[in-house]
Amino acid sequence: NAGVTQTPKFQVLKTGQSMTLQCAQDMNHNSMYWYRQDPGMGLRLIYYSASEGTTDKGEVPNGYNVSRLNKREFSLRLESAAPSQTSVYFCASSESPGGVTDTQYFGPGTRLTVL
Amino acid sequence: AQSVTQPDIHITVSEGASLELRCNYSYGATPYLFWYVQSPGQGLQLLLKYFSGDTLVQGIKGFEAEFKRSQSSFNLRKPSVHWSDAAEYFCAVGAPNQAGTALIFGKGTTLSVSS
Numbered sequence: 451n452a453g454v455t456q457t458p459k460f461q462v463l464k465t466g467q468s469m470t471l472q473c474a475q476d477m478n479h480n481s482m483y484w485y486r487q488d489p490g491m492g493l494r495l496i497y498y499s500a501s502e503g504t505t506d507k508g509e510v511p512n513g514y515n516v517s518r519l520n521k522r523e524f525s526l527r528l529e530s531a532a533p534s535q536t537s538v539y540f541c542a543s544s545e546s547p548g549g550v551t552d553t554q555y556f557g558p559g560t561r562l563t564v565l
Numbered sequence: 566a567q568s569v570t571q572p573d574i575h576i577t578v579s580e581g582a583s584l585e586l587r588c589n590y591s592y593g594a595t596p597y598l599f600w601y602v603q604s605p606g607q608g609l610q611l612l613l614k615y616f617s618g619d620t621l622v623q624g625i626k627g628f629e630a631e632f633k634r635s636q637s638s639f640n641l642r643k644p645s646v647h648w649s650d651a652a653e654y655f656c657a658v659g660a661p662n663q664a665g666t667a668l669i670f671g672k673g674t675t676l677s678v679s680s
Binding site for chain 2: 454490491492493494495540542553554555556557558559
């Protein structure tokens with residue numbers, strides 16, 4: 451039981467490049483989330499998916515898109531990376547549909563640098 | 566709107582000493598409250614949570630937290646700190662019965678443990 455997995459672990463991009471961060475969970479959870487973590491800012495929600503087939507914006511969605519590919523997988527795409535998107539990205543999942551009051555289980559993170 | 570404040574950015578405690586990390590929240594009703602811990606280079610792990618009932622909740626690794634409605638606080642405590650407790654700690658609040666929202670995290674408190 452791997453829990454929440456994220457790929458890649460590290461990535462360096464040049465301004466304007468695109469990339470997709472992958473996330474998968476094997477706990478049969480309904481809800482999945484993408485956060486970014488910046489020094490002194492805590493975690494801020496980018497997008498979330500309360501159930502398969504639905505996605506909603508969080509606090510900081512600009513510059514990102516997401517896809518809930520199936521119940522297991524939730525990807526985050528940067529279409530044209532900017533230095534302001536340098537951050538550590540965490541994927542999380544929780545059991546209930548839209549159950550944001552459930553315990554969230556986090557992946558190990560992707561450290562992204564945009565030059 | 567919900568918000569979470571962790572007043573202490575960084576705390577240093579001697580090994581074996583007691584610990585209290587402060588968390589204040591802003592929400593109109595009784596929220597769902599969480600404490601997460603993040604070890605260096607890792608994702609977040611749930612320490613404990615409060616939904617209702619007994620206002621003193623026990624968590625993993627010997628941590629406990631007390632919900633005080635009158636003070637809008639949910640402070641985390643540990644009687645005797647171990648060197649392995651050095652990490653970053655996040656308080657978070659979730660709104661019950663509001664599907665489609667998400668956890669709001671505080672900005673975190675970094676705990677250092679001195680020998």
